[in-house]
Amino acid sequence: xxxxxxxxxxxxxxxxxxxxxxxxxxxxxxxxxxxxxxxxxxxxxxxxxxxxxxxxxxxxxxxxxxxxxxxxxxxxxxxxxxxxxxxxxxxxxxxxxxxxxxxxxxxxxxxxxxxxxxxxxxxxxxxxxxxxxxxxxxxxxxxxxxxxxxxxxxxxxxxxxxxxxxxxxxxxxxxxxxxxxxxxxxxx
Amino acid sequence: xxxxxxxxxxxxxxxxxxxxxxxxxxxxxxxxxxxxxxxxxxxxxxxxxxxxxxxxxxxxxxxxxxxxxxxxxxxxxxxxxxxxxxxxxxxxxxxxxxxxxxxxxxxxxxxxxxxxxxxxxxxxxxxxxxxxxxxxxxxxxxxxxxxxxxxxxxxxxxxxxxxxxxxxxxxxxxxxxxxxxxxxxxxxxxxxxxxxxxxxxxxxxxxxxxxxxxxxxxxxxxxxxxxxxxxxxxxx
Ligand SMILES: [Fe+3]
Numbered sequence: 202x203x204x205x206x207x208x209x210x211x212x213x214x215x216x217x218x219x220x221x222x223x224x225x226x227x228x229x230x231x232x233x234x235x236x237x238x239x240x241x242x243x244x245x246x247x248x249x250x251x252x253x254x255x256x257x258x259x260x261x262x263x264x265x266x267x268x269x270x271x272x273x274x275x276x277x278x279x280x281x282x283x284x285x286x287x288x289x290x291x292x293x294x295x296x297x298x299x300x301x302x303x304x305x306x307x308x309x310x311x312x313x314x315x316x317x318x319x320x321x322x323x324x325x326x327x328x329x330x331x332x333x334x335x336x337x338x339x340x341x342x343x344x345x346x347x348x349x350x351x352x353x354x355x356x357x358x359x360x361x362x363x364x365x366x367x368x369x370x371x372x373x374x375x376x377x378x379x380x381x382x383x384x385x386x387x388x389x
Numbered sequence: 390x391x392x393x394x395x396x397x398x399x400x401x402x403x404x405x406x407x408x409x410x411x412x413x414x415x416x417x418x419x420x421x422x423x424x425x426x427x428x429x430x431x432x433x434x435x436x437x438x439x440x441x442x443x444x445x446x447x448x449x450x451x452x453x454x455x456x457x458x459x460x461x462x463x464x465x466x467x468x469x470x471x472x473x474x475x476x477x478x479x480x481x482x483x484x485x486x487x488x489x490x491x492x493x494x495x496x497x498x499x500x501x502x503x504x505x506x507x508x509x510x511x512x513x514x515x516x517x518x519x520x521x522x523x524x525x526x527x528x529x530x531x532x533x534x535x536x537x538x539x540x541x542x543x544x545x546x547x548x549x550x551x552x553x554x555x556x557x558x559x560x561x562x563x564x565x566x567x568x569x570x571x572x573x574x575x576x577x578x579x580x581x582x583x584x585x586x587x588x589x590x591x592x593x594x595x596x597x598x599x600x601x602x603x604x605x606x607x608x609x610x611x612x613x614x615x616x617x618x619x620x621x622x623x624x625x
Pocket of ligand 1: 220
């Protein structure tokens with residue numbers, strides 16, 4: 202016998218279910234008066250330094266249907282490549298309940314070490330058993346030294362992590378959970 | 390400092406056909422694994438100033454008048470895999486009312502809404518990782534999956550630790566509920582001993598006489614490794 206390794210193990214995940222908005226964005230679904238406002242409405246104050254950008258996208262399931270009950274959280278560095286302070290750099294976006302589209306108004310992040318500018322995403326919804334991690338990089342940036350993009354075995358999937366530049370500080374980033382063009386999801 | 394890798398075998402797989410909604414919403418390709426970078430090691434931190442006085446009291450926080458149902462305290466600690474308390478963790482919970490109905494336009498279950506129950510609450514853990522909610526015991530409810538599937542009584546938990554890579558959503562179940570073993574969502578977790586970690590025991594040491602029962606629910610987040618021998622993670 203040996204001494205026991207008495208570490209704990211992470212609590213198992215369970216789906217966020219169809220009513221995640223009640224807990225995370227109650228004002229958004231009409232439960233008003235409990236919290237002054239929902240958390241994560243904007244990642245940065247209006248006067249934060251850096252280039253303002255708008256990213257629009259939709260999450261699609263394996264049948265090509267837009268998820269209208271999805272909740273996305275983003276976490277990113279500021280324009281100088283550093284994180285924080287506090288909750289700065291974090292945003293919580295419920296998709297539009299009718300169309301499924303999400304809109305992120307933020308500051309374009311700076312590079313962090315060798316990592317090219319990117320925004321981390323965490324996606325939960327009914328039918329998603331454990332929150333999905335992915336990243337959004339930006340078309341037009343230099344990605345040649347980025348360790349994560351370079352380790353992708355299937356380089357033809359790299360484009361699923363790169364937001365398309367649609368001009369004037371706007372980008373398009375769609376997420377496909379399954380099937381053709383499936384987004385690269387991460388385990389970091 | 391770096392995050393311990395996730396043991397994916399102790400989580401539900403993305404594709405769990407007994408839970409039909411997972412079928413079209415599960416990635417079919419392998420996840421890309423790697424070492425956590427600054428983007429996963431850091432995360433948003435929330436100060437107590439975001440909290441209102443009644444945020445962790447679901448019995449009173451909607452209208453100020455008490456919600457109907459069996460009064461319970463839900464308490465516990467947030468720890469990491471090294472058994473270290475996680476102070477300053479934001480916990481957000483949501484649940485059905487005592488009849489099993491959510492305050493949501495998509496929930497049309499015939500149990501009535503309780504005019505005094507909103508269904509959400511939040512708190513931040515103390516220095517020892519502890520937290521506490523006062524709420525009512527949620528009812529079980531039927532849901533469209535199999536022909537006669539019911540959710541056991543449960544409370545949804547969203548947890549922020551200190552890093553975005555620790556982000557977790559899970560559900561708390563109640564000791565002794567016979568619906569736990571029958572639930573297709575519970576059963577997305579392959580290992581029954583892992584399911585047990587989501588079942589809160591009755592805790593009479595915290596029950597208040599002539600007032601409420603108590604349940605204890607501890608939550609474990611991914612560990613943060615700290616060693617002087619560690620190389621810098623890639624990209625930092
Ligand atoms: Fe539920």
